[in-house]
Amino acid sequence: MNKATNVLTVEEAATRASYPLFVPFIMAGDPDEEATISIALSLQEAGAHILELGIPYSDPLADGPLLQRSAQRALKGGMSLKGALRLIRTMREHGLTIPVVVFSYVNPVLRMGEETFVKEAASAGANGVLIPDLPMEESSLISTFAKEKGLSVISLVAPTSAHRIEKIASQARGFLYCVSSLGVTGTRDAFPDEAYAFIRKVKETSTVPVAVGFGISNRRQVELLDGVSDGIVVGSAIMKIVEEQQEALTSSNKADRNQALNEIKTFVSTLISS
Amino acid sequence: MQQIYPDERGRYGDYGGKYVPETLMYALEELEEAFNAAWGDASFHEEYQDILREYAGRETPLTFAGHLTEHLGGAQIYLKREDLLHTGAHKLNNAIGQVLLARRMGKSKIVAETGAGQHGVATATVCAKFGLECKVFMGEEDMERQALNVFRMELLGAEVLPASSGNKTLKDATNEAIRYWVTNVEDTFYLIGSVVGPHPYPMIVRNYQRIIGDETKQQMQTCCGALPDAIAACVGGGSNAIGMFYPFLEDNVKLYGAEAAGMGVHTAQHAATISKGTRGVIHGSLTYLIQDENGQIIEPYSISAGLDYPGIGPEHAHLAESGRVEYTGVTDEESLEALSLLTKKEGILPAIESSHALYLAFEKAKQMDRNERIVICLSGRGDKDVETIRRRMEGESSDE
Numbered sequence: 001m002n003k004a005t006n007v008l009t010v011e012e013a014a015t016r017a018s019y020p021l022f023v024p025f026i027m028a029g030d031p032d033e034e035a036t037i038s039i040a041l042s043l044q045e046a047g048a049h050i051l052e053l054g055i056p057y058s059d060p061l062a063d064g065p066l067l068q069r070s071a072q073r074a075l076k077g078g079m080s081l082k083g084a085l086r087l088i089r090t091m092r093e094h095g096l097t098i099p100v101v102v103f104s105y106v107n108p109v110l111r112m113g114e115e116t117f118v119k120e121a122a123s124a125g126a127n128g129v130l131i132p133d134l135p136m137e138e139s140s141l142i143s144t145f146a147k148e149k150g151l152s153v154i155s156l157v158a159p160t161s162a163h164r165i166e167k168i169a170s171q172a173r174g175f176l177y178c179v180s181s182l183g184v185t186g187t188r189d190a191f192p193d194e195a196y197a198f199i200r201k202v203k204e205t206s207t208v209p210v211a212v213g214f215g216i217s218n219r220r221q222v223e224l225l226d227g228v229s230d231g232i233v234v235g236s237a238i239m240k241i242v243e244e245q246q247e248a249l250t251s252s253n254k255a256d257r258n259q260a261l262n263e264i265k266t267f268v269s270t271l272i273s274s
Numbered sequence: 275m276q277q278i279y280p281d282e283r284g285r286y287g288d289y290g291g292k293y294v295p296e297t298l299m300y301a302l303e304e305l306e307e308a309f310n311a312a313w314g315d316a317s318f319h320e321e322y323q324d325i326l327r328e329y330a331g332r333e334t335p336l337t338f339a340g341h342l343t344e345h346l347g348g349a350q351i352y353l354k355r356e357d358l359l360h361t362g363a364h365k366l367n368n369a370i371g372q373v374l375l376a377r378r379m380g381k382s383k384i385v386a387e388t389g390a391g392q393h394g395v396a397t398a399t400v401c402a403k404f405g406l407e408c409k410v411f412m413g414e415e416d417m418e419r420q421a422l423n424v425f426r427m428e429l430l431g432a433e434v435l436p437a438s439s440g441n442k443t444l445k446d447a448t449n450e451a452i453r454y455w456v457t458n459v460e461d462t463f464y465l466i467g468s469v470v471g472p473h474p475y476p477m478i479v480r481n482y483q484r485i486i487g488d489e490t491k492q493q494m495q496t497c498c499g500a501l502p503d504a505i506a507a508c509v510g511g512g513s514n515a516i517g518m519f520y521p522f523l524e525d526n527v528k529l530y531g532a533e534a535a536g537m538g539v540h541t542a543q544h545a546a547t548i549s550k551g552t553r554g555v556i557h558g559s560l561t562y563l564i565q566d567e568n569g570q571i572i573e574p575y576s577i578s579a580g581l582d583y584p585g586i587g588p589e590h591a592h593l594a595e596s597g598r599v600e601y602t603g604v605t606d607e608e609s610l611e612a613l614s615l616l617t618k619k620e621g622i623l624p625a626i627e628s629s630h631a632l633y634l635a636f637e638k639a640k641q642m643d644r645n646e647r648i649v650i651c652l653s654g655r656g657d658k659d660v661e662t663i664r665r666r667m668e669g670e671s672s673d674e
Contacts, residue, residue: 055350058570059445059556061452062295068439080568106293107555115319133293133555137283156298168296182297183457 010174011151014209021231025052029079033247046268055104064186086126101128118145128152220252284473289588292472306474313491328594336493349642351666362655365396371482375462389444390579391423393467398432408432415442468511469587483517504634507651510581514653532630534576535603545574547586549603556585577606580627604630625654
């Protein structure tokens, strides 16, 4: 079905990666489809282990201004959940071999139908799904369908999860997404001190690798998380470059496009290379 | 015997639930626990009732609209006068209840969303009374349209924060309030203004608004020795309607909900969620909403800022599906016609929101017998709308 062969499962990719397991997030269709494919391939080249592909949504409750703007641009360009699944197929044809996790708010998924969504996502070449507004209490149906199709449903755990941590960790598949601190997505210069104790606790409880997200934007943070978590999820910091470079990324001039893609690769390399 | 809703999963039939980021889940658990403890505690009810009586001005009268009844020539029309409540609308019932709850939970900071500003003003009012810090998110567009209410809130000591995402109206203000809550969940209480949002909010707001229906039931017994034959209320998120309907759900009383049909349900300019919406999740709850085929939420339209919301409370979605409540769209024009009629016949200027219920009730009343009775929830007064009405009437006459 996929031209790309040997795509690992999310869990395999997460387990095999040495620190830091690097999970970049990009928004499907921002600034346009073609650019999304190039960015995905550049991230793979720069060392990404798993790609989180965001579905733009009109009302992204968990996102800060940067990803809200990104979603607005993508929606304006006509991107949708269906379009993003087609895009994954195209990415596979262009040689994307790392696992892809579809990141979508719950409403577009319900509109498509949970069963259809899982079926279509698997057939398009996705390996996991992450729905930020679908807590464990509401996720049993989609988890059942996902299990049948071999997709990992990625769970989130937050600093306020308290007694919920154990139950969430016990259900985690692929990797466990640990929300670094309270608030919406967006870069933070540093995490509060108590964040590290929380992440350690999650790490102790989890049977799958733990990746920390929300606010990661610099090398210092990645160093501080070494030995605490298994990896990092980086979204806003990458999409900030995409926003700044949107003209270059959609330029008809190949050199301009490559220059912009290099900006992204350079950022990643400062962030994760040892 | 009807089943008790919500069930333990926060569902009304299929609808409701908790579709929120994990960061908020524990806060919702705490909130539910605190609410249940308060609701089962006689001293909470005593305090709540005292404030409703001595500060808010309850009970509100049930007014027989004699001239109007005569004019329409059908059922006897009664008005439940939430417009006479302090701050001019039913919103205060809920704001008082939730502020008392926040105090019990030891939270000293309140965040709220507001559309036209009625809920924002009610919240700012109660925060002023109890000395709590109050932040209100309001769409930038609404801040412009309702500048006077912004000033009122500021006068009451609240900080009004502009929501500049999306269409800059109630939906976006709610998004921003939730985002703020996600960031400050440890010391901040989110005071939601309608029977929307994740469980337990729709239940909490319903229980703080049911006093409207409870009083009406008693007042009908006193005046007429009977239940009304029918009741009508307007529905945006649906808090005044559920407050009015809830105590009557198991009685033999027809229940009518008026939703905003804007320029007409056949146009794209409406907020008729039940008539034209489809199933989906908005602001943490599974319900009906106005969305496109890809699950993106569409901005609604109504002349009334209080009904201009793309979703509806999950309990209403359930009551629509079960057929217990009949929901009908009422256009801008129809609501203004009813507003004008009530003002002229009874000397009561209703809010444009409530005028949607008036129009629907007038239509029903005309088809009912003279010995039947219909109660309308007059959820708010129209002083806030005078400018909108004036512009509309002048605009119409200059068009002609």
